[in-house]
Amino acid sequence: MSISVRLSKLVPILAMGAIIAFTCGAATAQTLATVKSRGTLTCGVGPGVVGFSAPSPSGRWTGFDVDFCRALAAAIFDDADKVTFVPLSAADRFRALQAGEIDILSRNSTWTMGREVELGLTFPVVTFYDGQGFMVQRARKLETALDLGGSKVCAQSGTTTALNVADYFNANGMKYEPVLTASADETVRAYDGGQCDTMTTDASALHSERLKLARPDDHVILPDIISKEPLGPAIRQGDAQWFNIVKWTHFAMLDAEELGVSSKTVDEALASQKPDVRRLMGRDGGYGEKMGLTNDWAVRIIRRVGNYAEVYERNVGTKTRLGIPRGINQLWTAGGIQYAPPIR
Ligand SMILES: N[C@@H](CCC(=O)N[C@@H](CS)C(=O)NCC(=O)O)C(=O)O
Missing domain, CATH: 3.40.190.10 (Periplasmic binding protein-like II)
Incomplete structure (x- = not known):
């Protein structure tokens, strides 16, 4: 068989492979587009762990894990209420995520190797270091x-x-x-x-x-x-854009705390001349649009939900009934291990 014959047989096969690879990539890399066209984020949460995720008597979900999904919704829709919460048992949570019934799982779930390499999931960040x-x-x-x-x-x-x-x-x-x-x-x-x-x-x-x-x-x-129970949100593997959005939502809340920007000072921060603050506020850098969102994505998160300290103290901190000190969840600048890479 000549080389030209072999190549001619190979080309359609290679082309088909490329199409399959492309469509597979596209099929799994659509979470943001799906969420935007649906008009609401579907978020898997624990059924009732007060402080982390629990419905109030009026049916409004609150908690640390709930607020992470509210922050994502704020970044996407500028509306922290555009979230549909799906209560999930421990045994059913990863199946629901694998099956595409939720866009994200935010349910005091521990990041382990097995859950990534066996279940095809990924944990982009640790929102709460626990044990x-x-x-x-x-x-x-x-x-x-x-x-x-x-x-x-x-x-x-x-x-x-x-x-x-x-x-x-x-x-x-x-x-x-x-x-x-x-x-x-x-x-x-x-x-x-x-x-x-x-x-x-x-x-x-x-x-x-x-x-x-x-x-x-x-x-x-x-x-x-x-x-060690590093807790954080989980998503399906294979969607790099969604992975970035989830990761940077957490980092934006940490960076905001570190830079002293809170829901109460966000308007002031919009006028700041500090380079770090200007990039967080989306005044420089244009990173939000590059991620598929708007450049003021972090402003939306901070205004509608708050920085990391606000979320922590409101839901589980020492002034709540849970009374959990920040401990290792302090920022690295305060002796803890919460450390966000810079926005730049
Ligand atoms: N972090 C551990 C435990 C997570 C977990 O499901 N904890 C229980 C203990 S409180 C829980 O949240 N249950 C909620 C419920 O069933 O209502 C894991 O990821 O396996």
């Missing part, structure tokens, strides 16, 4: 989780929580009996009803779930943190 803790009855006067040997341990199925418990008890040569439940409310009921001696999940969620107990003050969260 797993234990809650016990105060009257037991326990000082450390190392005294929990022989416990019945309540945890939610479909989470990293259940896996970490096994690692922790096995590594420390302690016996335990897992009591796995399907929802946070069930876990709380089981613990409050005495079906287990300790309840475990992300420490932030323990602060929230403690409020659901009959007598919250009778329970303490032990100081031990047994895992």
